[in-house]
Structure formats: structure tokens, C-alpha cells
Amino acid sequence: MSNQALVSLEHISKSFPGVKALNDISIDFLPGRVHVLLGENGAGKSTIIKVISGVYQADEGNLLLRGVKEKFTNTRESLAKGISIIHQELSVISDLTIAENIFLGREPKTAFKTIDKKRMNQETAKLLESLDLKLNPNTYIRRLTNGDKQMVEIARAVSQNSSMVIMDEPTSSLSEKEVAALFKVINSLRADGVAIIYISHRLKEIRAIGDDITILRDGNVVLTTPLSEITEEEMVNKMVGREMTQFYFRAENAIKDEIVLDVKGLSRKGVFHDISFQLKRGEILGVAGLIGAGRTEVMRAIFGADPIDAGSIQLYGEPFQPKSVDDAVSAGIGLVPEDRRGQGLLLDKDVALNTTLASLFVKSNKGLIDFDWEKTASEEYVVKMRTKTPSIRQRIKNLSGGNQQKVVIARWLLAGSKILILDEPTRGIDVNAKAEIYNLMKEFVEAGCSIIMVSSDLPEILGVADRVMVMREGTVSGFLDISEASEEKIMGLSSLGGNK
Numbered sequence: 001m002s003n004q005a006l007v008s009l010e011h012i013s014k015s016f017p018g019v020k021a022l023n024d025i026s027i028d029f030l031p032g033r034v035h036v037l038l039g040e041n042g043a044g045k046s047t048i049i050k051v052i053s054g055v056y057q058a059d060e061g062n063l064l065l066r067g068v069k070e071k072f073t074n075t076r077e078s079l080a081k082g083i084s085i086i087h088q089e090l091s092v093i094s095d096l097t098i099a100e101n102i103f104l105g106r107e108p109k110t111a112f113k114t115i116d117k118k119r120m121n122q123e124t125a126k127l128l129e130s131l132d133l134k135l136n137p138n139t140y141i142r143r144l145t146n147g148d149k150q151m152v153e154i155a156r157a158v159s160q161n162s163s164m165v166i167m168d169e170p171t172s173s174l175s176e177k178e179v180a181a182l183f184k185v186i187n188s189l190r191a192d193g194v195a196i197i198y199i200s201h202r203l204k205e206i207r208a209i210g211d212d213i214t215i216l217r218d219g220n221v222v223l224t225t226p227l228s229e230i231t232e233e234e235m236v237n238k239m240v241g242r243e244m245t246q247f248y249f250r251a252e253n254a255i256k257d258e259i260v261l262d263v264k265g266l267s268r269k270g271v272f273h274d275i276s277f278q279l280k281r282g283e284i285l286g287v288a289g290l291i292g293a294g295r296t297e298v299m300r301a302i303f304g305a306d307p308i309d310a311g312s313i314q315l316y317g318e319p320f321q322p323k324s325v326d327d328a329v330s331a332g333i334g335l336v337p338e339d340r341r342g343q344g345l346l347l348d349k350d351v352a353l354n355t356t357l358a359s360l361f362v363k364s365n366k367g368l369i370d371f372d373w374e375k376t377a378s379e380e381y382v383v384k385m386r387t388k389t390p391s392i393r394q395r396i397k398n399l400s401g402g403n404q405q406k407v408v409i410a411r412w413l414l415a416g417s418k419i420l421i422l423d424e425p426t427r428g429i430d431v432n433a434k435a436e437i438y439n440l441m442k443e444f445v446e447a448g449c450s451i452i453m454v455s456s457d458l459p460e461i462l463g464v465a466d467r468v469m470v471m472r473e474g475t476v477s478g479f480l481d482i483s484e485a486s487e488e489k490i491m492g493l494s495s496l497g498g499n500k
């Protein structure tokens with residue numbers, strides 16, 4: 001019986017108002033195997049793991065644990081039966097330390113029934129070491145980078161000694177080094193016979209770590225197969241349901257000889273130093289660099305979200321000193337932030353409001369929203385961007401991750417931004433939606449606008465940018481014209497030492 005599935009789904013269906021998220025899903029998850037779930041944004045991946053872990057209950061079908069029917073009504077129950085989950089969105093608590101987060105709800109006790117802090121910290125230290133993390137167990141979560149927060153989530157899940165560990169896009173905010181550490185952990189979990197469910201949109205990564213793969217489309221299983229029996233191209237075609245002929249889109253002759261943005265010597269103490277670059281009309285400037293190089297911080301300063309200590313910005317030849325985000329928005333600058341849930345979205349509001357948010361000050365009359373306009377405009381963008389939502393009245397938090405991102409991008413397109421700053425715009429976005437976003441970017445620059453795109457995805461930078469600015473440790477380490485750029489050259493400029 002060693003090949004018995006640890007968890008089986010049998011004919012599972014699950015609907016939300018207006019959406020059939022899962023339709024007759026049957027999958028076996030085996031011990032000692034990494035089972036990948038792949039599918040477009042909104043295909044149902046997160047819903048599957050939420051049904052397994054008891055966040056949602058299925059409308060129909062059975063969940064079997066080692067062949068026995070189970071019904072979990074919350075994650076505490078599934079955890080008690082050995083199922084750990086790392087959610088797509090961070091769930092660590094900012095005001096607790098790393099150790100407190102890891103042992104939350106199961107703190108070791110002393111003989112006097114008080115919390116055994118010493119043991120908690122010791123065990124956390126051991127755990128962090130096994131993940132190659134140089135962090136102090138007593139550090140507060142709020143002081144960590146997103147990547148480190150994600151690693152703490154992973155550490156917590158791993159420390160629960162579960163027989164199944166579920167990871168929903170665990171690597172979307174991790175650096176390459178952290179991904180390597182995570183893969184080491186996954187390999188040792190697999191060797192211990194743990195069943196792993198792994199969700200990611202990164203095909204290379206899936207290939208590197210997966211044993212089996214189930215491809216989903218619109219809530220249906222398209223196929224389940226060992227990864228050794230499928231090519232990347234087949235994966236993509238199965239997932240989008242047609243042959244993808246073009247992925248990257250590039251505008252021809254969009255660049256005009258006019259400098260729209262001229263940044264000189266921009267500095268912010270301890271964050272970035274002496275940043276200078278220019279952006280032309282119709283240009284897409286890619287900004288590459290390692291996580292932590294200061295790319296996001298520079299963009300936030302240009303957007304008026306953070307102050308600067310020195311330097312100047314010229315916009316269309318005029319001095320530009322944004323005191324706030326409103327100044328930047330009025331001047332025609334839009335920013336799609338890296339952390340869309342934290343900074344980009346009003347989660348409890350609907351798609352319509354989230355789409356029109358940056359345009360409201362133009363379109364509202366004496367403080368009243370023009371609802372007809374709101375409806376028409378947001379519906380237009382739902383169609384244009386193929387955003388998957390039952391209606392524009394759906395709360396944004398109920399959309400899948402990638403579809404939320406489309407709404408934030410739509411917001412700035414609608415607001416008529418002339419300069420769009422995109423910070424990791426396609427993180428967590430499926431291949432098809434990515435291609436749609438690249439195409440929208442092309443149309444945007446063809447219409448005479450300009451884009452700065454911060455991205456850690458080098459093929460993406462090489463695929464769509466006209467020029468690349470590379471940052472390293474808070475400074476600009478070089479520029480590459482796209483005709484001379486390569487992954488090797490960008491990496492060389494990104495890392496210390498600066499050699500190839």
C-alpha cells in the first residue's frame with residue numbers, strides 16, 4: 001500500500017456566486033512526490049488547495065485522506081491531520097517575532113506552564129539554519145523583506161512535521177538564492193515521504209522541482225501526467241487551450257526624440273544614491289537588478305510616495321517635485337506597485353471602483369461619482385484585458401491574483417497616464433495574461449506614452465524593453481541597449497564584483 005494516495009479528490013465541485021470555480025475535479029496526491037498545479041489565473045488552483053485544507057467546503061465530491069473520507073471545516077482541523085499550507089498571500093503577523101510566528105498557537109511550555117522562549121528561539125534558530133537563513137529568531141516580522149517573510153512562512157509550514165505541505169506560489173517574491181534554499185528543503189521533505197503540492201506559473205521552476213503535474217483550465221482538469229512526459233510547449237498549449245504563437249510584443253519605431261523624464265542625481269540616504277537616467281517618449285526602459293538593489297524605492301520616489309534628499313526630476317522639460325502621490329498622478333504618472341495587495345488595491349471594494357480609482361477626481365461631479373461612466377469604463381477594461389470576473393460589482397479580493405493585477409494596470413491606462421511605472425508587473429501572472437499585458441504595453445507606447453518596467457524576470461526584460469538600466473546596491477551600475485543586452489551582461493552588472 002506504499003503507493004496509496006495521501007490525499008485524493010474525487011469528483012469535487014465548488015461554485016461561488018456567478019463562478020463555477022471547480023468542476024468535477026479528481027486528483028491523487030502521492031507521498032514522496034511533488035505534484036504541480038498549473039493553470040491560468042482563475043483556473044482554480046488556489047480553490048483546490050483551499051478545499052483540501054478546509055478553508056472552503058466542496059459543494060460536491062469527496063476528500064479522502066489515506067483512503068478515508070474527511071471533511072475539514074477550517075485549517076486548524078487539516079493541520080491537526082498533518083496538512084500544512086503556505087498561502088499565496090503572506091499570512092505572517094508583523095508585530096510578532098519570527099519565533100513567535102513559527103510557534104503561534106503551539107508554543108513550547110516550561111514546567112511552570114509559561115511559554116518556553118528559550119526553547120522556542122533555539123528551535124527556530126535550527127530551522128532558519130536549515131533554510132540557509134541568516135536571521136535572528138527575535139527579529140520582528142515587520143522588519144523583514146518580503147522574501148524573508150515568505151521564507152518564514154515556509155519555515156513555519158515545514159516545522160509542523162506534516163505529511164502534506166501545500167505551497168501556493170511560494171517563490172513569487174524570492175531571490176534566486178532563496179529559491180535554491182527552498183528547493184533543498186522540498187527535496188528533503190520529498191525524501192521523507194511528504195506529499196507536496198506546488199503551485200507556480202514559472203515553467204522552468206516547475207520542471208526543476210516537480211514529479212507530477214495537473215493542468216487545469218476553467219475549473220476542469222485537462223490532464224495529469226508525470227512531468228517527464230510533457231514538454232513546456234505542451235504545458236502552455238494545454239493550459240491556454242490553443243497554440244500560443246506569440247508571447248512578447250515589441251513596438252517598432254515608437255521611440256521619439258523627446259525626453260519626457262529626466263532624473264538627475266536622485267538620492268535618499270541609506271536607500272539609493274546618485275540615480276540619473278532619462279526616459280524618451282515611446283520608450284520602454286527595463287530596470288533590472290537583484291532584489292534589494294533599490295529599484296522599487298527609486299520608483300516610489302519618482303511617484304511622490306517617498307521623499308528624496310538630493311537630486312532633481314524634470315518632466316517634459318519642467319522641474320517636477322512631487323510632494324505626494326496626487327502630484328504625480330495629476331502630472332500623468334501611474335505606478336503599479338510590486339505589492340498589489342498592500343498598496344495597490346482596495347480589497348473590500350469592487351472591480352469598478354478599483355478600476356476607476358485614479359480617474360475619479362476628473363470624473364466625479366461635486367464629489368459624486370458618475371456611476372454610468374464608472375460602469376461603462378470599468379466594463380470596457382474588463383473586456384479589453386480579459387479580466388476574469390462574474391461582474392464589475394465583484395469585490396476585488398475574490399478575484400484570482402493575476403486578475404487583480406490586471407485591474408491595477410487597467411486603472412492607470414484608464415487614468416490616461418503618460419508615463420507608467422510597472423513594478424514587477426507580471427509576477428504571479430499566467431503566460432496568456434502576460435502576453436496580453438505585453439501587448440497592452442506595446443499599444444501604450446505606440447500611442448506616444450512611455451514605460452519604466454522594473455522586473456526580476458530577465459527574459460521578460462529582454463523580450464519587451466528598448467533599453468535596460470541595471471541597479472546594484474542602491475546605485476545605477478550600467479545601461480544596456482537592447483541590441484547588446486543579454487542575461488549574462490545584466491547579471492554581471494547586477495552582482496557585486498561586476499564581472500560576467
Ligand SMILES: Nc1ncnc2c1ncn2[C@@H]1O[C@H](COP(=O)(O)OP(=O)(O)OP(=O)(O)O)[C@@H](O)[C@H]1O
Pocket residue numbers: 016017019020021039040041042043044045046047048088388389398399400401402403428430
Ligand atoms: N471567495 C470567492 N468568492 C467568489 N469567487 C471566488 C472566490 N474565490 C475564488 N473565486 C473565483 O474562483 C475562480 C478560481 O479562483 P482561484 O483563486 O482558485 O484561481 P487560481 O487558479 O488560484 O488563479 P491565480 O493564478 O490567479 O492565483 C476565479 O474565477 C475566482 O475569481
Ligand SMILES: [Mg+2]
Pocket residue numbers: 045046047088168400401
Ligand atoms: Mg491562486
